[in-house]
Amino acid sequence: MKVSEAVDSRQSVRGFLDTPVDPAVIRRVVERAARAPSGGNLQPWHIDVVGGEPLVELKAIMARRVMEAPAGEPTEYDIYPKVLPSPYRDYRFAVGEGLYGALGIPREEKAKRLMWFARNFQFFGAPVALFCSVARTMGPPQWSDLGMYLQTVMLLLREEGLDSCPQECWAIYPETIGRFLALPPERMLFCGMAIGVRDPNDPANSFRSARAPLEAFATFRGI
Numbered sequence: 364m365k366v367s368e369a370v371d372s373r374q375s376v377r378g379f380l381d382t383p384v385d386p387a388v389i390r391r392v393v394e395r396a397a398r399a400p401s402g403g404n405l406q407p408w409h410i411d412v413v414g415g416e417p418l419v420e421l422k423a424i425m426a427r428r429v430m431e432a433p434a435g436e437p438t439e440y441d442i443y444p445k446v447l448p449s450p451y452r453d454y455r456f457a458v459g460e461g462l463y464g465a466l467g468i469p470r471e472e473k474a475k476r477l478m479w480f481a482r483n484f485q486f487f488g489a490p491v492a493l494f495c496s497v498a499r500t501m502g503p504p505q506w507s508d509l510g511m512y513l514q515t516v517m518l519l520l521r522e523e524g525l526d527s528c529p530q531e532c533w534a535i536y537p538e539t540i541g542r543f544l545a546l547p548p549e550r551m552l553f554c555g556m557a558i559g560v561r562d563p564n565d566p567a568n569s570f571r572s573a574r575a576p577l578e579a580f581a582t583f584r585g586i
Contacts, residue, residue: 369521374572376526377462377482378565379489379557386414388523389491389558396515401508407501408512411494411544418492421543425484428539433477435535439551442531450575458572465570483532487567489557494533494540496550509553516556526561530554 393410401407413421447455460470468475486492493516495509517527533540533555540552561568 364522366518369518373517373521374526374568375528376557376559376561377487377528377567378562379487379526379559380562381488381490382560384414384491384525384559388525389414392516392519392523393493395519396512399508399512399515401511402504405501405505405508407497407505408509409496409498409550411496413492413494414490418486418490421492422485424539424543425536428536429481429484432536436538438534439537440534442534450579454575461572462567462570465566467566480532483530484536486530486555486557487528488562489528489559491558493556493558494544495553495556496544496546497553499549499551506553513554513556520558524560525558528557530556 389412393412397406397408443455463470463476463479466479468479470476482488495513497505497509513529517529520527531554534552537552540546540555544552546552
């Protein structure tokens with residue numbers, strides 16, 4: 364697979380088959396992705412991969428936790444800016460409406476939307492979960508390095524015929540996930556990721572988010 368093909372075919376998959384994933388493939392991807400760039404070669408990412416019985420246990424924990432604390436726990440970072448101006452607010456609104464439109468859940472059916480959102484915490488049925496954490500001493504430049512590592516993971520997964528869904532939603536349950544992963548106090552959770560084989564019949568996967576046109580975000584000088 365060409366890099367361009369991996370980029371074009373990657374999407375946030377929200378419906379997975381229960382097809383087992385070869386652990387050797389996941390280990391290979393996680394290791395190869397470490398060739399991602401990082402400032403000063405700090406390599407600030409720390410990765411926890413969960414599958415098998417531990418994942419079954421985590422899904423059971425989260426099924427209970429979502430019922431106990433549907434609004435989540437005190438977060439350790441802002442997933443979005445507290446004030447989100449246009450056009451970013453518009454992009455976020457559009458992706459939400461597009462997804463729920465594909466699912467046939469109108470805006471007024473808020474309970475159904477919340478129930479569907481809770482599927483995040485079951486990894487949309489994926490057989491493998493990945494969590495990324497980072498030392499609390501790291502700053503915004505190192506957090507950008509995490510994104511480069513995770514994007515590399517997702518592209519390598521496409522090469523292996525697998526799909527993924529990066530999930531910052533896990534940041535709203537930092538205490539629960541921190542305990543489960545036994546994260547040391549000097550590290551904080553950034554995000555999770557669902558990994559597996561996409562279900563072609565899941566209506567959520569029929570939705571593909573749009574991207575802004577080139578002129579909306581790029582300026583060229585001398586080229």
